[in-house]
Amino acid sequence: MRTLFEAGASDLDEGAPARSLAHLAEQAAWCTPDSCGAAATVSTGEDTAEAPTAVTHPDLSALVSVQWESGEGPIPTALDSGRATGADDLLHERRWPEYRAEALQAGVRSSATLPYRRDGITLTITVYGFRPGLKVEKGCTATDVLGELAATGLARERRYRDALAEVDQLDTALRTRPVVDQACGILMYVLGCDPDTAFDTLRRLSQRTNRKLSDLAGALVRTRGHGLESELRCLGDRPRDPGRAAARNGAEPGRTPAPGLGHGR
Template sequence: MTRPMDAVTDDTAVAPWLVRLGGRAMRCSAGCRGATVSLRCPGGEAHRASTHPDLAVLAALQEETGEGPGVEAARSLRPVGAADLVADARWPEFRVAALERGLRACTAVPVMTEGVTATVTLYAFRPWRLTAEVREAVTVLAEETVAGLLREHARTGAEAEAEQLRTAMASRAVIDQAIGIVTHLLDCAPDRAFDVLRVLSQRTNRKLSAVAARIVRAKGRGSTRELRRLLDEVRADGA
């Protein structure tokens, strides 16, 4: 079971997936000469990749103007295409920019998986239509890519959580050791020893785990007087 991908903070981790998807989709059709891929997460974060810099300009233009086959397909979750942009005036700014770059036709194919939308837009230099068979193949490729990204996101998230848990457990163990040392040195209850460590952490502006680690490394040597003074303060505050 994968976790929802609300956001992908590392664009460098996503880009290779999108570039690979664009290349594979482009090779599905003999008439296709380029591709762009956009990925939008539920939280609104977006990623893009293209097989040529001119196509990256077209993808950015669509995002800026809110018009074009890619953004329309992403909104409707239906394939959107233009067999010949010379005769198709639906997206004026996009149309002009595409024709200036020698592009005559395009088709955008969207998929949505667990709230993540991927849109693959294919381009051609001549009038051209994407066949149903190729559209289905591009859809499958896009679904596989999103599923792979979701799995990778879940794996890295699980690894990060596990590392945080290991760090927390290690810190807790050090703190427990320090409490035992302070309890022995000051002949006080463990909860009082913890209060002493907490106050020392606040006074030195250091993490509790760092304060505890210093006491454990020194086995309490050289700090008994300071700890007794803090214990007196803790007792006075609690009185």
């Protein structure tokens, strides 16, 4: 679990909310009457042990960690149910024994967790109290409004990053399209196949050699297929066309052999 203690800490690594989780936790604690501290987490449904987490005091990090490790506690319950989850008095709480023991050891008697789901990401805010009876419900409270705004910002940030990644992918595709087309042309000649089969062969060779398709296409064009004929034919879905093979070997007069495929320039 990665934690931040100081308010105003720099943003977490790429994919985290634009607003600092540490600042969010500080604001949640400040907005909640009778709160002694707060924690904020961001979960994507993957390994929760690596979920970005911020707490207002180092002692509270253990309360979050024990929930990820045991799979029990107000945060996992809120994530599963999508509803606010709390414990009015942990001294008499029986649902989460490991969380209860850790909380009481830290002097925490009550807690409340609010979940906010947006676009596959769930933000949680948990507030803690030294006394029993701390309650924070979903609705028009300052803490809840803060969570709603933070979750919306988180979702917007993720969509923005996804859009940038898509633009980058499209730009790469446009820049590499000509060389991929040339590589497919070479494959069509060697294999005697159609364009779809040529591209599929190039894709499978990319996977087989663990190389980017654009890099492989560039190498294929530079070498004009030299050294790869046997492997390409093994990958081809269709047998070679005898007529094209004969033309490549110079059997049909008037047809020009493909440059570099068995012939010097």
